[in-house]
Amino acid sequence: MLSNKYNLSDQLLDFLVAKKVKTVFLLTGGAIAFAIDAFSRNKKINFICVQHEQAAAMMADAYSRVKDNFAATMSTSGPGATNLITGIACSYFDSIPNIHITGQVNIHEQKGIMPGTNNSRQIGFQETDIVSISSPLTKKSIMLKSEKNFPQLLENLFKISQDGRQGPVLLDIPMNFQRLSVKKFKFKKNNNFNRKINSNLNRKIIKIFSLINKSSRPIIITGGGVRYSNSVNELNKLIDVFKIPVVSTWSGIDTIDYNNPYYVGHIGVYGSRAGNFAIQNSDLVISLGSRLDTRVTGGRPETFARNSKVVMVDIDKGELEKRRGLTPYLEVKEDISIFIKEVLKTKSKFNKRLIFDKWNEYCQSLKNKYPTFQKNFSESTKFVNPYFLCHELSQLTSANEIIIPDDGAHLTWFMQSYKNKLGQRIFSAYGNSPMGYSFPASIGASIALNKKRVVCIDGDGSFQINIQELQTVVNEKLPIKIFILNNNGYGIIKQFQNLYLDNRLLATGKGVSIPNYKKIADAYNIKYLEIKNDKQVKTQIKKSFTHRGACIVNVMIHPNQKIIPKLTFGSPIEDLSPKINRRDFKKYMQIDTVKSDKNVVESN
């Protein structure tokens, strides 16, 4: 029983090493202790102890994003496994590949194995059906039922997580298997799949060229798929060659430099006025790896790019098939990397020069007319204007900075005013948008990149969700700069209540309280800084960056600071609130206008 023989858990670690996982995020427990013990026999992989499994899943999500496109967690059965769920959902909705390894009770202890145990709620200690619970949120969840072909199962799970639209997988391993002696296995180290090019791709690309030729106002949308397919360089080549305007979704925001002469802005419900006007005035949209969610199109997708032919390139058939008012003119089911490469190949065969100077000028004039930061955004000079803060952060962050905003109001402020440099990484758990992602994600990203500095943009409410991981930051000595945009409550919901509920601030302004973050920082012996007004912004950001270790920067925001601009439900995305004067509106909205439909309310 005390044997040190090579066992199935050792095989598991060898698999992770072959897939370039250097660090596993875990929290121990009885049903996973044998698996974790294998780390004592493998020098090529290590682990980080987290304080709560939900954080482990979020760390693995970020680790996969910034490193080699794979990551792993380990946790025990029952609550250890269910604690992962919100983190797994982040990876699922944002197409991030990773594997969650959960311990399970011995096979012989499980419900349904011994006679008459089918209808019990639970048989083994902490036995919980994590496979069923997690299945709606993974590409595959499976329990190991036999040690035979275990390596093949692992290779297969890896392939599932990587192939097509990426995502998480979960493997539940009963204790009895974890300690079984097995033979060594040589896992594949070449992790690239030979993706087949769809046979009709070339025909479709020629069609796209013909559409571009006929177009006078073409535009490219760069979405998350550009990043997930590792096509940032290809995208930028494409723009260089085609010289047509580009807008981004939030997921695509770090695929292009803000100062790229063809970049207009980000689009959507909380988009830039410039980006939204541009897309709404286009006559041809080439959408690369965006699912064209209603946060991008507005609540009435039929009003989105409504005078445009939309070419939608996506690896996920499910996203191409959606018919919610927006019907793509041409659907291309393809990996974005392959798609762009083929487009560039084909382009070189064409001699015709594409010239969209007027259209580019119009788009750039929008970018100048509606800058991301305006002095008058702030309601009070006694607080920090979050738009100013993020604007200044753009100036002070490094060329390869990693910046992870959380969600809600501060994510929106950040996206609306931060000017990214190509080479920086900026991401959040956009699809799932849980409170509390950015902090553990910052830890995961920092660990992935040899304890690199990471800028975490958080809210005073959101930070609470994973506050326990301050101990991990301290234990691992990670230089994470935690900016808490502190507006004393859940800002985005306050704005919602202001708009739709007569400003009754139940459970946002009323009933909610926020800890004293200075004292929290002291408790963990973490450097604390405060930014009380706009004047202090620059020096305090610099101070936080100069300090060697972790830092909590408490940024005092007006409790009623609004998100500006923001789409009012029912309006098309060119007409953000507060509404601009109609003369300017008509000037920039060169196609038809539509009326608002005020009957719809969405969450935020």
Next chain:
Amino acid sequence: MLSNKYNLSDQLLDFLVAKKVKTVFLLTGGAIAFAIDAFSRNKKINFICVQHEQAAAMMADAYSRVKDNFAATMSTSGPGATNLITGIACSYFDSIPNIHITGQVNIHEQKGIMPGTNNSRQIGFQETDIVSISSPLTKKSIMLKSEKNFPQLLENLFKISQDGRQGPVLLDIPMNFQRLSVKKFKFKKNNNFNRKINSNLNRKIIKIFSLINKSSRPIIITGGGVRYSNSVNELNKLIDVFKIPVVSTWSGIDTIDYNNPYYVGHIGVYGSRAGNFAIQNSDLVISLGSRLDTRVTGGRPETFARNSKVVMVDIDKGELEKRRGLTPYLEVKEDISIFIKEVLKTKSKFNKRLIFDKWNEYCQSLKNKYPTFQKNFSESTKFVNPYFLCHELSQLTSANEIIIPDDGAHLTWFMQSYKNKLGQRIFSAYGNSPMGYSFPASIGASIALNKKRVVCIDGDGSFQINIQELQTVVNEKLPIKIFILNNNGYGIIKQFQNLYLDNRLLATGKGVSIPNYKKIADAYNIKYLEIKNDKQVKTQIKKSFTHRGACIVNVMIHPNQKIIPKLTFGSPIEDLSPKINRRDFKKYMQIDTVKSDKNVVESN
């Protein structure tokens, strides 16, 4: 849109009021904001803002246990909902009725509603299929699809949660319904169901009398079902009348006074030697509301009460049907309250006096011979002996104290040495056993009982899981006494590694770090006390109780403090380790003995 008209959310609150829910545990978000707004129009119900939804679910679990057998949470769609899962699992495995109300995106935004949206991962913002995810952990999870018959749906969900074996239900309400105008509805205020008595109950009770008459060593097991069916008084009447020995499971521990002359001790893998010897020497077991889990029977159920006829009374057919080596002689599917009442009725018709003096003497001699606390348990005088601490707590707690231990080593130490008084409430989330239950549960219990003092027994690792709720304690001014049994790592896993993994302390002793709890207490302005050695135990407990508000009591436990006694896997439960001398063993084990089977390892 800004209407204040009576709507479906008002109806929802009226339902909760009728079911005696006074406080809802919630965290807001866009998809639940309309529902929460209804609190502004209802003075009979209020809410507590939590910092993390997982805590809300655990608070509701405890609220239901100590108050009127029902409770509610509210949270938003997506992460708000998935964050509940671990807490819901607590209620499911421990049969606690409550309702979780989650907001969901508008019906028209949902996956599968608009054409072609079936195969997308997500359509609405933060849309997540919480019904499928939670279904394995609730008695019923359902999404509201129409406002028609909403009151009937609510009544039905209430009935499902209460009827038969109790448990949680989940109701997912799309935003569009939350603000729909509806008519007032008068919900039932009489929440007692007329439970039908099973027709064969009397025949079975007569059979049981006949078994008792033939028995010379009968014993009663009191389990969680005694508490959940509200039968504590009935049980104690039963004991008064029958005068036969009683042992308890952990779930049943607070259904009988430790000093009751017929009480022997708790049983199981970490049971008392006295209780285990008693059950193993019995010839008739009457098990009331215990599922006779392997933590009770040991890993080899065929060795449990092996010379006994086992009468198993349980409301859940699924528990009666299990055949894992232990086959009940007689199965009674009945509510425990009804069962005991009928037994007492029948008894009064019998004249025969039952006398088990010799058997009672034997059982009480066991209780004296193997007391719950022995001086030599501690390995070092430089630390606090946790057994001594819990023993002293028994002396100093009040007659109606509420004490909520968490899990792992400190739960075991507590159970093994605390001597409860009838009237006290003692519980943990036994079946799910997550780290981090006891602290939010203490909040929920305190809120339920007008901010009553609650003693929370936690571990240094476990407390991390819901540490963010310190803010809730401060905001609500709750006098919760948090005893952190600090052994610097996950003690129960350390003991497992010591036994089975050559004492390689990966992810328990190594790689794990613990925050400075003094500084944490300071950060929240919470009174901090420390207990460094046994001498300080009494005065510091008293100090914590005298202090008016919340208190963190950091109890320094030896890092290698063991759980004593503990079953070694494969042994029958009378033979706990460390093994007692064989002379005593033979003296007390009056029936056959069995050999150990060392081939099995369970999680802990």
